[in-house]
Amino acid sequence: MKRRLDYYIRIKHGFAFESQYFAERGKYILLTPGNFYESGGFRKNIKKIKYYTGSIPEDYILHKDDLLVVMTEQAPGLLGAPALIPRDGCFLHNQRLGLIEFKKEKELSRAYLFHLFNLPSIRQEISKTAGGTKVRHTSPAKIAALEAFVPSPDAQERIAHQLSAWDSAIEKTGGLIEMKEREYSYLVSRLISIPSTRWHTYSLVQICEPVTRKNTVSETNVLTSSAEFGLISQLEYYNKSVSADDVSGYYLLKKGEFAYNRSSSKGHPYGTIKRLEKYDQGVLSTLYICFKQVEIEKCNSTFLAHYFDSGVLNQQLAEICQEGARNHGLLNISRTDFFSLSISLPEIETQGRIADILNTARKEIINLRQLNKFYLQQKSFLMSKLLTGEWEAPGSGAEAP
Numbered sequence: 001m002k003r004r005l006d007y008y009i010r011i012k013h014g015f016a017f018e019s020q021y022f023a024e025r026g027k028y029i030l031l032t033p034g035n036f037y038e039s040g041g042f043r044k045n046i047k048k049i050k051y052y053t054g055s056i057p058e059d060y061i062l063h064k065d066d067l068l069v070v071m072t073e074q075a076p077g078l079l080g081a082p083a084l085i086p087r088d089g090c091f092l093h094n095q096r097l098g099l100i101e102f103k104k105e106k107e108l109s110r111a112y113l114f115h116l117f118n119l120p121s122i123r124q125e126i127s128k129t130a131g132g133t134k135v136r137h138t139s140p141a142k143i144a145a146l147e148a149f150v151p152s153p154d155a156q157e158r159i160a161h162q163l164s165a166w167d168s169a170i171e172k173t174g175g176l177i178e179m180k181e182r183e184y185s186y187l188v189s190r191l192i193s194i195p196s197t198r199w200h201t202y203s204l205v206q207i208c209e210p211v212t213r214k215n216t217v218s219e220t221n222v223l224t225s226s227a228e229f230g231l232i233s234q235l236e237y238y239n240k241s242v243s244a245d246d247v248s249g250y251y252l253l254k255k256g257e258f259a260y261n262r263s264s265s266k267g268h269p270y271g272t273i274k275r276l277e278k279y280d281q282g283v284l285s286t287l288y289i290c291f292k293q294v295e296i297e298k299c300n301s302t303f304l305a306h307y308f309d310s311g312v313l314n315q316q317l318a319e320i321c322q323e324g325a326r327n328h329g330l331l332n333i334s335r336t337d338f339f340s341l342s343i344s345l346p347e348i349e350t351q352g353r354i355a356d357i358l359n360t361a362r363k364e365i366i367n368l369r370q371l372n373k374f375y376l377q378q379k380s381f382l383m384s385k386l387l388t389g390e391w392e393a394p395g396s397g398a399e400a401p
Helices: 111-115 121-129 140-144 153-191 233-239 301-309 314-320 335-339 348-386
Strands: 001-004 010-011 028-030 067-070 081-086 099-102 147-149 200-203 206-211 223-226 230-233 251-254 258-261 272-275 281-284 289-293 343-344
Touching: 010 140, 028 301, 067 111, 081 111, 099 111, 111 121, 111 153, 121 348, 153 301, 153 348, 223 233, 223 258, 223 281, 223 348, 230 233, 230 281, 251 289, 258 301, 272 301, 289 335, 301 343, 301 348
Parallel strands: none
Antiparallel strands: 001 147, 010 099, 067 081, 067 099, 200 343, 206 289, 223 230, 251 281, 258 272, 258 289
């Protein structure tokens, strides 16, 4: 049956801890929206942990398995995100976070409610009723007024168990991805980032030449550059086109050719250089610097793709770039300066061996990401069925991956 959540719960505001007692170390950690994953769950490994050394009201020290929900959208997707506290006595209930207090926990379990807060339709309702312009926020009363499907306690337990099993598979796969990414970074640092004195140095213009061909063939596959996915269709990446209506003036890039995105982004302050691999061709804004490899006897194209990905050119780019105040992060790097960058290459046979090693490592990451994407899609589908009552709760023999 569907019922308002305030029949089962109330939500308590966090405490406004005084900033003068914030510290880099201490006994108590001040919980913030940064401790929450957008998809729900407690984020343990955050870069900036905020400790509190002042006096603390006893009621605002959190306990293991306390359920909290984010009430301020400090980042896209965070509004309404839930998390269960992983351990006793070290986290503080800060403002902008709501603590769920159960009036009828025998009728609504915290494990079921955790998954319910991750249901897209519930998040949409929370977002719909939120206020604010620059930073949107909700209130305990608005969240508690939501209506949701609440089955029998036994069915809740089975649903929560099933979805938690998918969460476990997703978390394990995510951990493997992080491990493989560290391994890949280590290989890159040993094989590319520390070149041997026996490597040969060239300017980029000796190895590559600009691509300035325009889109005279009416190509409609408009590309964007992603640090994670490389050169990818805007329709696939954004689920819509964000380009101009007329793309006849865009550059036409063919498979195996490169594009430098002169925009700084998180983790990539000097832009990214990617090779087109997924499609036979596509078009890019003329804000990109496009080029292709022409010296094939001295340079392996796949090695070059890994070389650019390694960030080994960042120091040189930093020396020649100047971020335009009116360009929203666009780096003022001229084509002449870009093609004057120097690159160091080993013998062509060594390049091939390095490329093979890095390809194998990268393929493992890609396969794990695809598996994780599959798990996320399957879990999302199950949530849409189980948490709305469209499907009955699985029996005791049901299994997740």
